[in-house]
Amino acid sequence: MLLAALFGLFIGSIPGLTATMATALLIPFTFYMDPVPAIACIVTTVAMAIFAGDIPGALLRIPGTPASAAYCDEAYALTRKGQTELALGTSLVCAAIGGVMGSLVLSLTAPVLAEFAIQFSSYEYFWLACLGLSCAVIISTGSTLKGFVSLLLGLFIATIGIDITAGHPRFTFGSVEMMAGISFIPAMIGMFAISEVIRFVVSTAPAETVVQQPIKKVFSGIGIVLSKYKLNVVRGGAIGAVVGILPGAGADIAAWISFAVSKRFSKDRDKFGTGHVEGLVDAGTANNAGLSGAWVPALVFGIPGDSITAIAIGVLYMKGMNPGPTVFLSQPELIHSVFVVFFLANLALIPLGFIAIRFSRQVLRVPRNVLIPIILMFCIVGSFAINNTVFGVSVMLVMGVLAYLMEENGFPVAPTILGLVLGTMLEDNFMSSMIKADGDLMGFFSRPIAATLGILVIALWAVPILRFLYGAIANRHL
Amino acid sequence: MRFNDALTGGVLVIFAIAEITYTRTFPSLFGQSYGPDLFPRIIGYGLLATGTLLIARGVLQKIRAGAQGRWVALGPWVGQSHHEINLLLVLFALIAYIFLSDWVGFMPMSMLILSVLLYRLGSSISVSLLIAAVTTAVLHVMFAKLLLVPLPTGLLTGLVY
Numbered sequence: 001m002l003l004a005a006l007f008g009l010f011i012g013s014i015p016g017l018t019a020t021m022a023t024a025l026l027i028p029f030t031f032y033m034d035p036v037p038a039i040a041c042i043v044t045t046v047a048m049a050i051f052a053g054d055i056p057g058a059l060l061r062i063p064g065t066p067a068s069a070a071y072c073d074e075a076y077a078l079t080r081k082g083q084t085e086l087a088l089g090t091s092l093v094c095a096a097i098g099g100v101m102g103s104l105v106l107s108l109t110a111p112v113l114a115e116f117a118i119q120f121s122s123y124e125y126f127w128l129a130c131l132g133l134s135c136a137v138i139i140s141t142g143s144t145l146k147g148f149v150s151l152l153l154g155l156f157i158a159t160i161g162i163d164i165t166a167g168h169p170r171f172t173f174g175s176v177e178m179m180a181g182i183s184f185i186p187a188m189i190g191m192f193a194i195s196e197v198i199r200f201v202v203s204t205a206p207a208e209t210v211v212q213q214p215i216k217k218v219f220s221g222i223g224i225v226l227s228k229y230k231l232n233v234v235r236g237g238a239i240g241a242v243v244g245i246l247p248g249a250g251a252d253i254a255a256w257i258s259f260a261v262s263k264r265f266s267k268d269r270d271k272f273g274t275g276h277v278e279g280l281v282d283a284g285t286a287n288n289a290g291l292s293g294a295w296v297p298a299l300v301f302g303i304p305g306d307s308i309t310a311i312a313i314g315v316l317y318m319k320g321m322n323p324g325p326t327v328f329l330s331q332p333e334l335i336h337s338v339f340v341v342f343f344l345a346n347l348a349l350i351p352l353g354f355i356a357i358r359f360s361r362q363v364l365r366v367p368r369n370v371l372i373p374i375i376l377m378f379c380i381v382g383s384f385a386i387n388n389t390v391f392g393v394s395v396m397l398v399m400g401v402l403a404y405l406m407e408e409n410g411f412p413v414a415p416t417i418l419g420l421v422l423g424t425m426l427e428d429n430f431m432s433s434m435i436k437a438d439g440d441l442m443g444f445f446s447r448p449i450a451a452t453l454g455i456l457v458i459a460l461w462a463v464p465i466l467r468f469l470y471g472a473i474a475n476r477h478l
Numbered sequence: 479m480r481f482n483d484a485l486t487g488g489v490l491v492i493f494a495i496a497e498i499t500y501t502r503t504f505p506s507l508f509g510q511s512y513g514p515d516l517f518p519r520i521i522g523y524g525l526l527a528t529g530t531l532l533i534a535r536g537v538l539q540k541i542r543a544g545a546q547g548r549w550v551a552l553g554p555w556v557g558q559s560h561h562e563i564n565l566l567l568v569l570f571a572l573i574a575y576i577f578l579s580d581w582v583g584f585m586p587m588s589m590l591i592l593s594v595l596l597y598r599l600g601s602s603i604s605v606s607l608l609i610a611a612v613t614t615a616v617l618h619v620m621f622a623k624l625l626l627v628p629l630p631t632g633l634l635t636g637l638v639y
Contacts, residue, residue, distance in 0.1 A: 146532075149525070149528045149532070152521050152524045152525050152528065155517075155521050156518065159518050163504075163513075164514075165513060166506070166513050166514045168505060168513075170504065170514055171500070198568065201561065201564045201565050201568050202564070203555070369601070370596060370601060372595070373591070373592050373595035373599065374592070374609070376568070376591070376595065377588055377591065377592055377613060377617060380572070380575055381584075381621050381627070384627070385621055385627040390575075390579060390580070393572065393575060394576050405479065409481055409483075409486060411486075427517045430517065434512045
């Protein structure tokens with residue numbers, strides 16, 4: 001777990017390498033572990049990475065992970081005022097508190113939800129998967145239309161392989177490798193890591209410089225800050241946990257929402273932007289809480305709360321620990337150990353993060369032009385190691401180029417990943433539902449829970465359409 | 479490399495039509511009206527609809543932009559041979575690994591790819607070789623020895639066995 005934490009620290013603190021990428025790179029290692037240590041590794045890495053993203057944010061004004069982007073301006077302003085330790089120390093403690101709060105929410109709500117979820121049948125699962133995917137599309141950056149296209153692409157890629165109802169190979173073009181479907185881990189590594197490699201190689205921007213400043217006592221002044229902003233901590237953690245629970249919305253969105261709320265309700269609103277620590281408190285708590293919240297739908301329903309949990313669900317499936325309410329019945333000891341792991345990982349943040357802050361300047365000295373080829377090689381070996389075939393590397397390459405082109409043109413990549421992961425589940429439940437209802441579409445609303453979920457999803461779909469129409473009509477009037 | 483939305487929409491529409499046509503070749507089970515073609519077909523129709531919307535949007539954008547509208551906006555790196563070569567090198571390295579790794583072996587390929595890329599991205603020759611050697615060694619120990627992944631030995635098979 002210690003190694004995982006260091007790994008997370010390393011990746012998180014380097015701008016451009018995200019927590020999701022850290023998880024994707026970690027997967028080949030977790031492959032050979034038992035489920036609980038594997039989850040322990042992932043959780044520790046991600047918790048550390050999300051916090052570590054604050055370090056270059058404060059020192060270089062470049063967020064190490066998107067979750068830190070919300071408040072990196074504030075943190076940098078604090079550094080320029082000479083208060084780096086305050087900024088980083090606050091982030092650290094709030095991250096730990098946020099993580100623990102999120103874990104509490106996770107362990108309390110998950111079993112309750114699971115009892116409720118036992119009653120689910122294919123109709124409910126279908127609507128739930130739709131809900132998750134719709135959330136992801138609506139919340140994703142960029143236009144909703146493009147998000148929807150990304151989703152469809154992801155779903156399409158998921159259909160490659162042997163069909164569920166008839167066993168007929170689809171879109172395989174005779175290749176034996178393709179019959180197994182597109183393995184999502186090389187796809188993930190490709191989409192997050194390789195596209196980043198390509199972006200780096202073609203970028204014409206000059207390298208950034210580090211603010212040279214010794215880092216002194218980290219924890220001094222933290223107590224005062226925390227007691228002044230008690231309410232912010234609780235609020236940030238709550239927002240983070242709830243947003244994290246929403247499928248598709250993860251730590252980054254939690255941080256942005258929390259920062260905005262903090263600014264809105266703050267008594268010192270003008271101080272925001274000049275190096276004010278309040279925003280850091282809120283958003284720092286939120287993004288770590290969001291991480292734990294994201295695991296709630298993942299464990300209970302098998303629906304990922306964000307891209308990291310999407311990867312984790314894949315790992316769990318591979319180990320035979322099928323996420324979903326049945327896990328609570330058949331293997332409850334696994335779930336309980338997962339909860340304990342969450343607490344430990346978030347508490348371990350404090351000592352490890354402290355060391356991290358001390359060494360942060362050293363870590364940032366590793367130049368990216370050395371790091372990128374090393375990462376490339378890790379990716380190649382990682383993709384190969386999943387199925388021990390070079391096809392994984394081909395998948396990684398294709399997906400990497402695709403993701404680069406997509407992001408350049410404003411198509412978000414997250415819905416594609418979610419489509420890839422949830423595609424089989426969606427189709428499975430859709431087909432069973434259709435066959436059961438014999439084509440009668442009202443069958444999807446026949447059960448109370450299914451009907452509620454169905455109406456929710458349709459309402460969700462209606463919102464962007466209505467907004468679009470309203471915008472078009474409003475423009476016509478002007 | 480930003481393409482006008484109309485171009486992307488166009489590609490999607492063509493792709494969707496190709497896909498839907500291809501799904502007609504899927505067989506269906508007797509007595510079962512819903513077969514393997516249903517879901518891909520729904521996806522295809524979805525892509526058709528969104529592709530058309532994108533085309534409309536792209537054309538509107540171009541009209542609105544007037545003289546400044548472009549079909550393709552090349553990035554600032556196109557035309558700078560340094561970056562173009564680097565990009566081609568990365569892609570070529572991956573393709574080379576895919577085709578040659580079995581024959582050449584993991585360690586030689588890794589050393590080659592790493593040293594070339596490190597050198598091209600700015601490190602000196604000796605530093606590149608050093609880092610390449612260390613990284614290859616670390617990767618080999620971690621994956622081949624600890625995790626028992628069958629990385630191909632290739633040309634070194636004579637030495638190892």
